[in-house]
Amino acid sequence: MQAELIEIRNHMVQHAPFDELPTEMMDKVVAGIEITYFQAGTDILELGQNNNYLHYVRSGAVEIFRRSGELYNRVTEGEIFGQIGLMMNRTVRFPARAIEDTLVYQIPFELFQYLLQSEEFTDFVEIEDRSRLRSANSRREKSNQLMTAKVTRLINRAPVIVPNTVRLQEAARVMTEHGVSALPLMDESGDKPRLCGIVTDRDLRTRALTHALPSETPISDIMSTDVTTTHSNAFIFEAMLTMLHNNVHHLPVMDGDTVRGVIALSDIIKHESQSSLYLVSNIYHQHDVKGLKKLSKDVPDTFVRMVNEDANSHMIGSAMAGIGRSFSQRLLELGEEKLGPPPVPYCFMALGSMARDEQLVVTDQDNAMVLDDSFIPEEHDAYFKALAKFVSDGLAECGYTYCTGDIMATNDKWRQPLKVWKEYFADWIDNPKAEALLNSNIFFDLEGIYGETRFTDELQEFVAKRASGNPRFLAMMARNALGRTPPLGFFRQFVMEEDGKHNKTFNLKRRGTAPMSDLIRIHALACGSRAQNTFNRLKAIGATELIPEDGVDNLRDAFEFIAIVRIRHQALAIEAGRKPDNNVRPEDLSPFERSHLKDAFQVVNQAQKFLRFRYNAGAVRNA
Known part of the structure; x- marks a missing residue:
C-alpha cells in the first residue's frame, strides 16, 4: 500500500466506527477514497441535492443544518456526515457548510454499501448522536454477566421452607438436614401462605443458643420479620445492590407470593469476581479502627x-x-x-x-x-x-x-x-x-x-412536598445550576483549564456529572420525587410529562457515559500507581471516548437550555 494511503488509514482507524473494522475492509475503503478541499464558508451539501459520498473530516470543521436552517450539529476531525441521505435515496436531508478550511475524505456510495456489511459500522451510522450513546453503553454492559444474568441463575435447589409455627428444635433440624443457612417462614393462617419471616444460622447462634432458649420456643420468637426480598426477574447486579444497601446475607427470591429460592452472600461472591459484598461482610467483623483501616486498603482494588x-x-x-x-x-x-x-x-x-x-x-x-x-x-x-x-x-x-x-x-x-x-x-x-x-x-x-x-x-x-410547590425556589436552583457548563466549545472542541496544575485538562466531575446531577435534582424536586439516586430520579421524572419523553433517555445515556469515562480514568490511575482524580486530558482518551463524550456534553448543553426555559431561570433575581 502506498505511503499516502497508509497515512489515511492510520488516521481513520483512530476514530469510531472505523476503529472496530477489520484491516482488509479498511484497506479496500481507503483505496477508493477521494480527497476534497473546501474553503471556509463553502456549501458542501445542499438540501435536496443528490449525494454519492460519505464524508469524513480529516481537518477543519463543518456545520450541519436542519431543513429549517436551524443549526443541528458541528463535526470536526475524525467525524462523519452525510450518512442519513445515503440511506434515504441518496438525497441530502441535512445541509452541510465548511466553517473552517476543511479537508474531507469522500467515501463513494458503493464503498459505503460495502461498509454496511459490518455490524459495528451499521450500528454506528443508523442512529444519531444520542442514540449512539445508548448503543455504546449497551454494548459495554452486554459483556458483563452481572448485568445480563437473572438472579434465578444462582438458585440451584428447591426452597426449603417451614410454617412460622414450628419450634426452635424442629427448625434447626430442618436446616441441618437440608444443609441450608437460612429458612424462610410462612404464615399459613390465611387463604394462601405468605412469607412472614426468615431465620438464619446466625439467628440461631445469637438469639437462641446465646440466651439458652428452650427447644420448644416458637421459631417466630427469634425470626426477622422485616424481610428484604428480590423478584425472580431481577438481574444478579440488582440482587447484589439490594444486599449491599440493606446489609443482608440471605435474600429470598420471589414469584409474587411464592418463594422461588434463597440466595446467599456466598452465591454472588462465587459468581462475581468484584468482591464488594465480601469486603462489606468483613467490615462488620472488625473490632477496632485499626482493623477497619487495614481493610480499607482493599477498596481501590475492589473498585478496579x-x-x-x-x-x-x-x-x-x-x-x-x-x-x-x-x-x-x-x-x-x-x-x-x-x-x-x-x-x-x-x-x-x-x-x-x-x-x-x-x-x-x-x-x-x-x-x-x-x-x-x-x-x-x-x-x-x-x-x-x-x-x-x-x-x-x-x-x-x-x-x-x-x-x-x-x-x-x-x-x-x-x-x-x-x-x-x-x-x-x-x-x-x-x-x-x-x-x-x-x-x-x-x-x-x-x-x-x-x-x-x-x-x-x-x-x-x-x-419533596415543599420544594415542588415553590416555583421561585426551583427557578433559583435552575439559575444556580446553569453556572457549571460542560467543557465543549462552539466548534465541538473540548474547553480545557488554562492554568495551574490541571492545565490542558477538563474535570469530568465538576464539568460533567455534577451539572447533570444538579439539573436532574431540580426536575426531581419539581415533580415531588423522594428518589435520591440520579437514575431513580430520572425514572420518576419519566413517569411525568415534566420534560419531553426522549429527554429522559438522552439524559440517562449521557450521564452513564460521562460517569463511566470518569470511573475508568480513576481506575487507570490506580493501576498505574497514581493518585486518582477527575481531571482528564483529551489525548489520554480513546477516539471512541472523545467522540461519545462530545455527544454526551451536547446532551448536557441542550438539557441546560431546557432548564433555563422550563423554570424561567433567566428572569429570576436573587432575594
Whole structure:
C-alpha cells in the first residue's frame, strides 16, 4: 500500500466506527477514497441535492443544518456526515457548510454499501448522536454477566421452607438436614401462605443458643420479620445492590407470593469476581479502627476489579457507597460500644454521593446527625459530639477525608433535632439566597444510614412536598445550576483549564456529572420525587410529562457515559500507581471516548437550555 494511503488509514482507524473494522475492509475503503478541499464558508451539501459520498473530516470543521436552517450539529476531525441521505435515496436531508478550511475524505456510495456489511459500522451510522450513546453503553454492559444474568441463575435447589409455627428444635433440624443457612417462614393462617419471616444460622447462634432458649420456643420468637426480598426477574447486579444497601446475607427470591429460592452472600461472591459484598461482610467483623483501616486498603482494588469487569456506573457507584456506608455503620457501632447507648434516639445521615449511591474512590465525608426532638443540648450533646468525632476521625483513617466545607456531624450546626432540620429546609426553600442554594445542592441528597432512619424519611417527604410547590425556589436552583457548563466549545472542541496544575485538562466531575446531577435534582424536586439516586430520579421524572419523553433517555445515556469515562480514568490511575482524580486530558482518551463524550456534553448543553426555559431561570433575581 502506498505511503499516502497508509497515512489515511492510520488516521481513520483512530476514530469510531472505523476503529472496530477489520484491516482488509479498511484497506479496500481507503483505496477508493477521494480527497476534497473546501474553503471556509463553502456549501458542501445542499438540501435536496443528490449525494454519492460519505464524508469524513480529516481537518477543519463543518456545520450541519436542519431543513429549517436551524443549526443541528458541528463535526470536526475524525467525524462523519452525510450518512442519513445515503440511506434515504441518496438525497441530502441535512445541509452541510465548511466553517473552517476543511479537508474531507469522500467515501463513494458503493464503498459505503460495502461498509454496511459490518455490524459495528451499521450500528454506528443508523442512529444519531444520542442514540449512539445508548448503543455504546449497551454494548459495554452486554459483556458483563452481572448485568445480563437473572438472579434465578444462582438458585440451584428447591426452597426449603417451614410454617412460622414450628419450634426452635424442629427448625434447626430442618436446616441441618437440608444443609441450608437460612429458612424462610410462612404464615399459613390465611387463604394462601405468605412469607412472614426468615431465620438464619446466625439467628440461631445469637438469639437462641446465646440466651439458652428452650427447644420448644416458637421459631417466630427469634425470626426477622422485616424481610428484604428480590423478584425472580431481577438481574444478579440488582440482587447484589439490594444486599449491599440493606446489609443482608440471605435474600429470598420471589414469584409474587411464592418463594422461588434463597440466595446467599456466598452465591454472588462465587459468581462475581468484584468482591464488594465480601469486603462489606468483613467490615462488620472488625473490632477496632485499626482493623477497619487495614481493610480499607482493599477498596481501590475492589473498585478496579468492578471496572475491569465492565460493571456500569450505577452498579459501581452503589457498591462503593455501600462500602462507605458500611464503614460508617461499623464505626457508629464501635462508638456506641465505647461511649455507651445514646441518651436519645438519633439518625446518622449520609449526604451527597453516598446518599445518591454514586460514590467513587475520590471522595470526602459529607454527613450529619438528626436527633430526636426530645434532645436537650446541655444534657445530651456532649455524647453526640464525641460520637461524631469518633466516626469522623475513623472515616479519615479509612481514606474518607474530612470535608473541607465542614459538612460533617462534628459541626454543631449539622447535629440538630428533627424539628430544627425541618426549619433549615423550610428556610432554604422559602428564602433561596446564595448560601441556601449551596446548602440545597448538598443537603437535598440525603439518606439515613444508621439509627432511626424514619427521621430522614420524614425529611425527604418534607422536602419533596415543599420544594415542588415553590416555583421561585426551583427557578433559583435552575439559575444556580446553569453556572457549571460542560467543557465543549462552539466548534465541538473540548474547553480545557488554562492554568495551574490541571492545565490542558477538563474535570469530568465538576464539568460533567455534577451539572447533570444538579439539573436532574431540580426536575426531581419539581415533580415531588423522594428518589435520591440520579437514575431513580430520572425514572420518576419519566413517569411525568415534566420534560419531553426522549429527554429522559438522552439524559440517562449521557450521564452513564460521562460517569463511566470518569470511573475508568480513576481506575487507570490506580493501576498505574497514581493518585486518582477527575481531571482528564483529551489525548489520554480513546477516539471512541472523545467522540461519545462530545455527544454526551451536547446532551448536557441542550438539557441546560431546557432548564433555563422550563423554570424561567433567566428572569429570576436573587432575594
